[in-house]
């Protein structure tokens with residue numbers, strides 16, 4: 063008998079909309095799983111169906127092997143926490159935290175409240191009026207209230223999304239610690255991938271009511287699997303093989319293909335051995351052993367590219383800067399990657415007087431320039447240029463739109479993904 067939460071074929075239908083479609087999911091005891099997806103992808107509907115707040119059109123919600131679909135909300139033993147906390151305004155903080163402890167003797171109730179407030183970083187707040195709390199404090203109280211009765215499953219729906227980013231980052235770390243300390247099994251809905259990756263052991267990605275991927279944060283980063291998931295995680299741009307070769311990054315392609323063949327995270331014999339991204343029989347399985355081509359794209363993870371000073375490293379591909387901006391302490395440049403008529407790479411290098419063919423960013427491949435044949439190979443229908451984001455190396459100095467910078471590729475921060483239809 064399976065323990066914890068099991069969803070089988072879970073489907074939620076509203077008039078005119080199938081919000082959740084045929085979802086299978088297992089959540090082990092003590093595991094925290096984040097559901098991540100764009101607005102309208104069905105995350106909240108799934109969570110609400112598990113809670114019993116939404117009717118299930120078909121499928122099962124099992125706890126410890128027993129279907130609870132017909133069990134009313136308050137009998138499921140699940141805790142709930144929402145975006146706006148929904149604290150009771152006429153009770154003080156202690157009264158809110160004690161709400162789910164009605165059957166507990168007064169003395170132990172007070173002890174639990176004290177312990178919970180300590181756990182969420184608000185010791186001594188028992189007698190505070192909830193109207194005097196900041197947004198972050200109110201959410202901490204809501205978390206303490208949800209945890210106090212020791213629910214067997216905690217369901218959190220965007221619990222931090224009303225808070226500003228700095229507070230959200232801090233609280234996400236605290237929530238993770240608190241859930242771990244309590245050994246709480248939790249399903250956590252968010253549209254913020256940083257929050258999902260911080261809080262959860264595994265992350266499930268939803269698209270159009272379907273759960274399209276479930277993996278650990280590390281697994282998702284090393285092998286997003288599909289172009290949809292890669293884009294959702296912020297990988298970009300996604301390059302066809304011809305473009306990769308034309309840019310002189312063929313070695314990155316080969317390494318990513320090797321990783322895909324060896325399994326996520328490079329584990330030989332891992333589940334991906336049978337095909338690209340761990341899906342046995344996927345498009346790569348039919349390709350040439352371990353080097354998927356036709357249907358695959360090279361996805362660049364955020365931070366995969368560094369930009370070097372204009373005029374430096376003539377051996378590297380160059381790109382035109384279209385914008386410069388700051389993000390969380392990094393200086394970023396937007397660059398136009400030359401398109402598949404990648405003579406642009408070579409001619410740009412020649413035009414700046416730096417000479418030499420476009421080589422690979424990887425030292426071991428420096429002698430493997432983009433050949434004229436590769437450069438002439440276009441990708442039918444592909445755009446003439448791609449915008450990429452590169453971290454500006456400190457050595458780059460002042461860079462302005464219009465400059466040609468050299469691009470260094472970190473081949474470990476690339477992944478091959480299936481090109482979605």
Ligand SMILES: Nc1ncnc2c1ncn2[C@@H]1O[C@H](COP(=O)(O)OP(=O)(O)OP(=O)(O)O)[C@@H](O)[C@H]1O
Nearest residue numbers: 076077079081100101102103104105106107108253
């Ligand atoms: N009560 C409802 N009646 C009709 N349609 C609904 C209802 N609730 C949600 N939907 C629809 O179901 C789909 C899934 O909505 P849901 O709220 O589950 O998505 P979500 O991923 O949680 O989105 P968000 O991040 O914006 O909260 C959407 O198309 C939405 O418009």
